[in-house]
Amino acid sequence: MVQPDDYLFADIERVQQIPIVKTVLEVICRSTGMGFAAVARVTEDRWIACSVQDEIGFGVEPGGELEIATTICNEIRASGNAVVIDHVDENEFYSGHPTPKLYGFKSYISLPIVLKNGSFFGTLCAIDPRPNQLQNPRVIGMFNLFSELLAFHLDSIQLMERTRSAMHELAGQLLVSNDENRQYRHISSHNLQEPLRKLRVFSDMLVNATDRYEVDKAKDLAVKIRSSAQQFSMMIKDLSEFSELNNSSPFEKIDLGNILADVTAQLMPQIERREIIIETDTLPVVQGVRDQIEQLFYQLMHNAVKFAGYEQPPRIRVTAQELALHEIDDLLPEPLQMSYAEIRVEDNGIGIDDSQLEKVFDIFARLPTGSFKQGEGVGLAYCRKIVRNHKGIIKAEPNPGKGTTFVVTLPLF
Structure with a gap:
């Protein structure tokens, strides 16, 4: 026995x-x-x-x-x-x-x-x-x-x-x-x-x-x-x-311009099929884990490509600016003693209702958009965890019917 x-x-x-x-x-x-x-x-x-x-x-x-x-x-x-x-x-x-x-x-x-x-x-x-x-x-x-x-x-x-x-x-x-x-x-x-x-x-x-x-x-x-x-x-x-996403890997110097270029190349078949216009500023260099930062921007861009406007020319805009120190104090509970950048990924799609702004970052959270697929409802949860691993913040700004903007704050190198 x-x-x-x-x-x-x-x-x-x-x-x-x-x-x-x-x-x-x-x-x-x-x-x-x-x-x-x-x-x-x-x-x-x-x-x-x-x-x-x-x-x-x-x-x-x-x-x-x-x-x-x-x-x-x-x-x-x-x-x-x-x-x-x-x-x-x-x-x-x-x-x-x-x-x-x-x-x-x-x-x-x-x-x-x-x-x-x-x-x-x-x-x-x-x-x-x-x-x-x-x-x-x-x-x-x-x-x-x-x-x-x-x-x-x-x-x-x-x-x-x-x-x-x-x-x-x-x-x-x-x-x-x-x-x-x-x-x-x-x-x-x-x-x-x-x-x-x-x-x-x-x-x-x-x-x-x-x-x-x-x-x-x-x-x-x-x-x-x-x-x-x-x-x-x-x-x-x-x-x-x-x-398994954690911040145990050492941080390194990461050029977000190169990251965005790599991610855009990965998504190019979908971008070309829908004739999406991509507009980008010069992006900064940040500190982080390369694989995680690439995954962060892949998820954000993939989300933007998926929801970019259908009733007008689809458009995605990526911009960046350095934040003043007093702005960091207002945003982060325990900011690092360094400069931060704010990166905005903006699409002109259907937008997100105010009631869904926090839910979209939950694991397996899904707006009523169809059947379950692998990775659905997980991408934005990945984004928030990756940003938290890097002592930053991420939020969504609503504009129902006119698009969504995801705002990411990360420490500069």
Whole structure:
């Protein structure tokens, strides 16, 4: 029996956190007639039952182990291929295999559970002391759907754990503001719950459809599950990248004119397609982390390109000015003892309503502009975190119907 201090204990707990795993195993036994079904964690030297449905007294409980060398799952781990046996006595390869004789089964099916990163987690398997008809598209299709579904859930749980760990680490750092902690709490309790809710709902519907042999409906639900899992995965990826933004790299001299030129070149296909006019002042040299400053201006320019006016010639204007010391004292709570520059990125698009001025900088904040895409609702959050890393400030100035101006204040070199 696996103990809590065993390094694989966490994997067993992750499987047991999946709300539909018991239902999946019950459906497998009920719809196929197999007497024992399990989700097993399989490594090079261990076979551990994570969850079981035992209707034949096989005797293995969650946390129980079988000798790895005596299992066919070990061979599946090595090959990555499913094994399906209707009648072991009539199977050319497995009729003389020691495993069926050792455990007393005639029929067997097992499919690998492979995580998104390509690593082998274990198997979804079933055995019975009687022969069975398992090699048909309905049964194999059901096992494929369920093994894929379990992999999605395991990926989601692991991603959530990593994100929570990152959040806790960040929360312990003095540089993390109360504002970011507020956002992390909101994300955990709201943003990330929606795709998880969809996963639970569609998973339950999939189990019911499979139980009723509604193959077409099951396939449609599997697509929806995959889409919800992908959305969840993208959100976690964006959040992880956001949490890793820090100011640990040394500052250097950065010519913003060169940065803007590089960013404009990256966005040139969109700029030329929409015939956007770009106007720029001579930009200053600042202190900062080059990759972060480039990302800051890429996000600001990408946002401006996306929303530049459609009913008039699209136009983006980038200007800069040095700020007087008394202006810095009014803007920053703890300004550095140096000069600052104010850079303005202005478009002539639809503008931002006053009520949205602070929300646009929140992680996953989206104005009602369509469906979720990777990075949507994260770009401006990146901008604010990068500016804060550089002891500066960023704000948005509204002009609904006439455009938006983002104002960035950074220390000069």
